[in-house]
Amino acid sequence: xxxxxxxxxxxxxxxxxxxxxxxxxxxxxxxxxxxxxxxxxxxxxxxxxxxxxxxxxxxxxxxxxxxxxxxxxxxxxxxxxxxxxxxxxxxxxxxxxxxxxxxxxxxxxxxxxxxxxxxxxxxxxxxxxxxxxxxxxxxxxxxxxxxxxxxxxxxxxxxxxxxxxxxxxxxxxxxxxxxxxxxxxxxxxxxxxxxxxxxxxxxxxxxxxxxxxxxxxxxxxxxxxxxxxxxxxxxxxxxxxxxxxxxxxxxxxxxxxxxxxxxxxxxxxxxxxxxxxxxxxxxxxxxxxxxxxxxxxxxxxxxxxxxxxxxxxxx
Amino acid sequence: xxxxxxxxxxxxxxxxxxxxxxxxxxxxxxxxxxxxxxxxxxxxxxxxxxxxxxxxxxxxxxxxxxxxxxxxxxxxxxxxxxxxxxxxxxxxxxxxxxxxxxxxxxxxxxxxxxxxxxxxxxxxxxxxxxxxxxxxxxxxxxxxxxxxxxxxxxxxxxxxxxxxxxxxxxxxxxxxxxxxxxxxxxxxxxxxxxxxxxxxxxxxxxxxxxxxxxxxxxxxxxxxxxxxxxxxxxxxxxxxxxxxxxxxxxxxxxxxxxxxxxxxxxxxxxxxxxxxxxxxxxxxxxxxxxxxxxxxxxxxxxxxxxxxxxxxxxxxxxxxxxxxxxxxxxxxxxxxxxxxxxxxxxxxxxxxxxxxxxxxxxxxxxxxxxxxxxxxxxxxxxxxxxxxxxxxxxxxxxxxxxxxxxxxxxxxxxxxxxxxxxxxxxxxxxxxxxxxxxxxxxxxxxxxxxxxxxxxxxxxxxxxxxxxxxxxxxxxxxxxxxxxxxxxxxxxxxxxxxxxxxxxxxxxxxxxxxxxxxx
Numbered sequence: 001x002x003x004x005x006x007x008x009x010x011x012x013x014x015x016x017x018x019x020x021x022x023x024x025x026x027x028x029x030x031x032x033x034x035x036x037x038x039x040x041x042x043x044x045x046x047x048x049x050x051x052x053x054x055x056x057x058x059x060x061x062x063x064x065x066x067x068x069x070x071x072x073x074x075x076x077x078x079x080x081x082x083x084x085x086x087x088x089x090x091x092x093x094x095x096x097x098x099x100x101x102x103x104x105x106x107x108x109x110x111x112x113x114x115x116x117x118x119x120x121x122x123x124x125x126x127x128x129x130x131x132x133x134x135x136x137x138x139x140x141x142x143x144x145x146x147x148x149x150x151x152x153x154x155x156x157x158x159x160x161x162x163x164x165x166x167x168x169x170x171x172x173x174x175x176x177x178x179x180x181x182x183x184x185x186x187x188x189x190x191x192x193x194x195x196x197x198x199x200x201x202x203x204x205x206x207x208x209x210x211x212x213x214x215x216x217x218x219x220x221x222x223x224x225x226x227x228x229x230x231x232x233x234x235x236x237x238x239x240x241x242x243x244x245x246x247x248x249x250x251x252x253x254x255x256x257x258x259x260x261x262x263x264x265x266x267x268x269x270x271x272x273x274x275x276x277x278x279x280x281x282x283x284x285x286x287x288x289x290x291x292x293x294x295x296x297x298x299x300x301x302x303x304x305x306x307x308x309x310x311x312x313x314x315x
Numbered sequence: 316x317x318x319x320x321x322x323x324x325x326x327x328x329x330x331x332x333x334x335x336x337x338x339x340x341x342x343x344x345x346x347x348x349x350x351x352x353x354x355x356x357x358x359x360x361x362x363x364x365x366x367x368x369x370x371x372x373x374x375x376x377x378x379x380x381x382x383x384x385x386x387x388x389x390x391x392x393x394x395x396x397x398x399x400x401x402x403x404x405x406x407x408x409x410x411x412x413x414x415x416x417x418x419x420x421x422x423x424x425x426x427x428x429x430x431x432x433x434x435x436x437x438x439x440x441x442x443x444x445x446x447x448x449x450x451x452x453x454x455x456x457x458x459x460x461x462x463x464x465x466x467x468x469x470x471x472x473x474x475x476x477x478x479x480x481x482x483x484x485x486x487x488x489x490x491x492x493x494x495x496x497x498x499x500x501x502x503x504x505x506x507x508x509x510x511x512x513x514x515x516x517x518x519x520x521x522x523x524x525x526x527x528x529x530x531x532x533x534x535x536x537x538x539x540x541x542x543x544x545x546x547x548x549x550x551x552x553x554x555x556x557x558x559x560x561x562x563x564x565x566x567x568x569x570x571x572x573x574x575x576x577x578x579x580x581x582x583x584x585x586x587x588x589x590x591x592x593x594x595x596x597x598x599x600x601x602x603x604x605x606x607x608x609x610x611x612x613x614x615x616x617x618x619x620x621x622x623x624x625x626x627x628x629x630x631x632x633x634x635x636x637x638x639x640x641x642x643x644x645x646x647x648x649x650x651x652x653x654x655x656x657x658x659x660x661x662x663x664x665x666x667x668x669x670x671x672x673x674x675x676x677x678x679x680x681x682x683x684x685x686x687x688x689x690x691x692x693x694x695x696x697x698x699x700x701x702x703x704x705x706x707x708x709x710x711x712x713x714x715x716x717x718x719x720x721x722x723x724x725x726x727x728x729x730x731x732x733x734x735x736x737x738x739x740x741x742x743x744x745x746x747x748x749x750x751x752x753x754x755x756x757x758x759x760x761x762x763x764x765x766x767x768x769x770x771x772x773x774x775x776x777x778x779x780x781x782x783x784x785x786x787x788x789x790x791x792x793x794x795x796x797x798x799x800x801x802x803x804x805x806x807x808x809x810x811x812x813x814x815x816x817x818x819x820x821x822x823x824x825x826x827x828x829x830x831x832x833x834x
Contacts (some may be wrong), residue, residue, distance in 0.1 A: 032718030038384075041632040042412055044464050044752045058419030083374035083528060090374060092490075093530070149558075156566050165559045168366055168531065185484035264530060268441055272373035272529075281374075 003303065012294040016287060018071075023286045024065050027279050033057050034277040035088040035171040055081050068280055072287070082273075087284035094269040095288070101265065105185050108244070109192045116193065117200020117239065120230070124205050132197070140194040148187045148260040155183065165262040184261050188254050192246050199242040203235030210234075223224035233307035240307075244300030248293040348560060359814060363833040367826070368563060370555020373529040376540040379512035381452050383461040387575060388486060389500070390826040391532050391552050394518035395435075396503035397426060397541075399445065400494045401823035404816075406595070406649040406738045409823060412504055412541075415437055422489040422774050425691065426579035429480040432518045432541040434506045440518060443475025447507040448482075449474070464752070465741065468493070474628035481616040489772035491779055495738045500821065520545045520829030527553065546814070546832035562587050564807055568834065571815065571832035572807040573826055576689075577635035580805050588809050596639035596801030597819035602682065602698055603723075603732040607756035610675045613726060614793040619669035621797050622662045623702045630800045632697055633690045637805065641798040644787045645746075646739040653776040653784035656791055667705045679708040683727025687716035691731035694799070723755060730755060732796070736804075736819040739783060740771050747790065756795030763789065 035052035037160060053059055068078050077087040118138075120129040139147075156164035162182050207213060208231060216226055255267040266285060273281035332495070369387035376385060380392035399413040410416075413427040434438040449469055452460050473485035486493065496502075506516035516521050520542065520746060521534035530550040537547045538554035555563060560572040561579045565588055575583075575591065583589045588614045604611040611617050626640035642659055670676050684695040692713055699709035709729075714722055723730040732755045734742060745751050748767060750758040763786065790796060804825075808815050814831040818824035 023531050030717075031715040032721065036721050037717045038459075047458050047463070054458055080374055085374075093527075152562055152566075157562065160566075163568060165555060165568055167368060167559065167563040167568050168553045219712040259329065259556050260558060260562075262555040269373065272375075276373070276375060277717070278374070 003067075004305075005298065008298050008301070012291070012298070015294065016290055020069065020283060020287055020289050021065075023283055024061075024068075024279065027274070027277065027282050028061055030274070030277060032277060034279070037275070037277045054244035057081075062281075068283060076286075077284035078090050080273075080281045081278045082276050084279070085154055087281050090269055090273075090281055091266075091284060091288060094264060094266045094285075097263060098251070098265040098267075101181070101184060101188070101254075101263070102247075104181055104189050105192065105250060106247070108185060108189045109196060112189075113193045113239070114200055114236070114312040116197040117235075118204055118227075120197070121201040121204025121208065121235065124208075128225055129201075133201075136194040136197055139190050140197070144187055144191060144254070145256045145260060148188060148257060151183050151186065152260065165260075166264075167262050184257050184263060187257050189248065196239050196242055196247055200235060200239040203238045204231065206229050209233045240300050240304050247296050247300075251292040251296065336834075345353050345528060357813065357834065358519075359546050359830075360834060361546050361548075362548040363547050365571065365812075365833065366551045366553060366569040366829055367573065367797075367828060368553055368555045368560045368569045369573045369790075370556065371529055372664055375481075376528040376554070377512065378515060378523070378526050378532070380457075380505060380515075380517070380816065381448075381457070381501045382460070382464065382505075382512075384461065386820065386826065388493050388575050389556055389821070390573070390828070391526070391534075392517075393501055393519070393826065394521040394534050394550055394552065394828055395515050395519040395523055396505065397432070397519055398498055398502050399429075399504060402498040402738065402821065404818050404822055404824065406646070406736065406819075406822065408498050409559070409754065411498075411823070412445075413497075416494055418491070418493070418774060420490045420774065422493075422772055423427075425484045425486070425493050426477075427482045427484065429482065430541055431480075433539045434516050434518055435508075435522045435537060436506065436508065436516050437539075438508070439505075439508065440504070441479065444507045445482045445504055446471070446476060447509075447573070448504045451505065451509075452501065460495075460501055461717075462499060465496050465744070466502070468496075471652050488768075492738070492740045492771050493561070493777070495644075495740065498823075499737065499741060506789070509812055521550050524549075525528060540829070542829065545829040548829070552828075555689040560713045561807070564809055570809045570812050571831075575805045575807045576681075577637045577805065579807065580637060581635075581688045583807060588810050590810055590812075592806045592808055592815050592817055593637070594804040594817045594819045594825075597645075597736050597804035598802055599641065599645055599734045599798055600638075600800045600802060601641070601695060601732040601796050601798040602694065603730050603756040604797065605728050605775070605791075606731075606795040607757035607759060608677065608728050610673060612796055613673050615669045616673050616675055617793065617795050619666040619673070619675075621659055622666040622669070623696060623705055623707070624797055624799050625661050625701050626659075626799045628701070629694055629697055633694045633799055634802045638800050638802040641793045641800050643794070643798045645734060645742045645798060646787075647801050649739055651739045651780050651783040651787075653787050654786040655784075656788060659791075668738060670705060670707065676706050679710055680728040680729060681710040681712050681727050682731070683712050683714055683723060684716045684731040685716045685719040685722075687719040688731070690802075691733070695731055698797075698799075720753070724753070731827060732756070736821045736825075739787070740767075743767055743783075743786060744771075747794070756793055758790075 033053055035048050037056055038051065080090055104285045110185055116132055121130050152164050155162050158174050163180050187216050213231060216230055237304065258265045258268045266289060270285045273285065335765045351520055367390065371387060372385045377388055378391050378395065378491050380396045383389050383392045386783040397412050399411060400408045401411045403409045410434055412429060414430040416425060416427045418425050429440055434440065437664060450471055453471060468486050468488060468490050470485040470487045475483050477483055509516045518541040519535055524533040524535055526532045534550045536548055538544055551627045557576055561575065563569040564572045565586060570828040581590050604617050606612060621643055630636065630638045630640055639649060642656060682695045682699065684691045686692055695711045699711055702709050712727060712728065743791055745753060746755060750765050768781055770786060773782060804819055811833050812831055813834055816824035
């Protein structure tokens, strides 16, 4: 398994290298550079030219890329073209908030989705199963921003129970005001719980009908042991892989939710950087988010392997 | 016409505007524009925290007053700093750190008398601080000091301080507009001890507590402010997108939202917790035709296009009715605006005959636009439909929004154009002269340049107004500006807020938080 993990990490490094080249190429294809974009109607062409020189954007693209790549290899993500400060600072500021959101969401989502999946899988076709299925399917059909705006309109503006936005909130205030997390986490979690519980349920239904389960029952394995030891590990595999897929989005920040609640997370920082043609920041953020996503999916695969030690899990 | 009357009433309310024209050269000692009376009779109350929300710019935000570019920057630097002069709601100069000013006969030497004011570090304002600020603004190494081109008229070497409270500003060429120029973007006075933008030393009504670009700005009342100081104890200027601004206001998480959408204004009417403060017709929307290109090098064609626009419809659809129609000139309601030129009306028959004479009827023309400003694409599309009534084919091309203002100069024979609030001479200087860097309508005429130079160096107020009026009339008759509308400027406040004026952006009372208080 260690060999497998190392192999995956090596592959990940190659993927990241390709990604950075791709991101660089794509941002270069966007019209205008950082100097142009800051050219509002008030800047003279001389000022724009001077800014371009100052930002060293007049160098050839290849040179700019290799400079940046060499920096990354020595642990330096480069300097933002907009703030003039290290990209690492921008990353640290935005990633902190996104990580808190992602962690709390996972803490809410995983137990709830597993529980709902098991319960409805065990009672396939029963009243509970049917109601859980209808609710999750219906909720899944509501777009995130609609859900967010409805929750804000109802719970914050009408009833005044919860804060409507994160305006003026610093990362430090978050722990003191957990109420701030309720709506954003609720919106993101709603979608994830729908997807995950469906997967766990499907896994349960399949595994419960498997021959080895019938055999185990026949051998008189107690029901609790059967479920926790034999059914759940197998049934969880599709759920965990789904979690790895939707979990990527959490790490990258959820743009819609960030915009509606004025949360200064990674997605907002990335969009602003693209708009400002701040190439080093776009590169740095994309690199870190992609690395996190790769690690996340590797972790998910390793967990699956631990649960069900079969080679085909490790594709 | 009722709109004119409203606008005048509004100007009269705003205080100094009625007499502001006369102030420009003679000077005036009153703190014009500082009366909070517009909001009711109750006496202002001190205390509390005031949270104001603006569209953010992320890492781009700055509190360097000479690099201010975004509305959120301007609000922050307005809290921390003062200018020598600022602009009232009619874009006429009003005294701030300069108590009064006078010019010599040919407007090449200006003498500004400074008022007694203290910097946040306790030192008094001196002529050296003013000259240091000019020097910093004009520093040729700075790439983001946007007042540079406007203030390039100042001859720093020949300018000097006289005594403790007078500054003599020498100009390289005559300008009667210097006071107004000193009231524009990026002209705040900093202390001669100012070096690190993170540690601002200003004279403003608030003193900085903390600032982080894209995140937060906290300032506290500066008790020794020369203008009486602020009412609120603490000011926070924060960033949030349009929807979040509205929700935060209604949720009681903020007291002020800058630049709200017409949609929000409509829903806010039913909500007792918020109030819209609208400045009528404060900015400008136009479709520009490039006069240096075919077919618009023929003034008959530009006139025909202007006759084709259904302005009422454009205002109703594109601005959701929140605005007033334009008359193909910038600066409706501002100082020097020629109110006597009749409003242009739609006349499809006349337009068609002009177009036929010029042989343009069977051509396809293109408008280059983008979604960089709300209403650009909508206005271009609607105008293309209106022009079709005369048998014209207009194609709407939508380009990249981030680089629009650079691309518009080179792409398309027509384009979308907007302008923020600024003085009429500044608009003419920046948009309609041969040397203007952002000459959106390709309007380059030697005689126009000369007439502008004459107008802006004429010291007699009445004569200068007449000369600017003539220039505007030329633009109205022959120019490439189809200025169809002036959107209202919509801000929103929580119902606890008093003292917010209905001021156009870029003026003294816009996003001004030293005169607000909470009940």
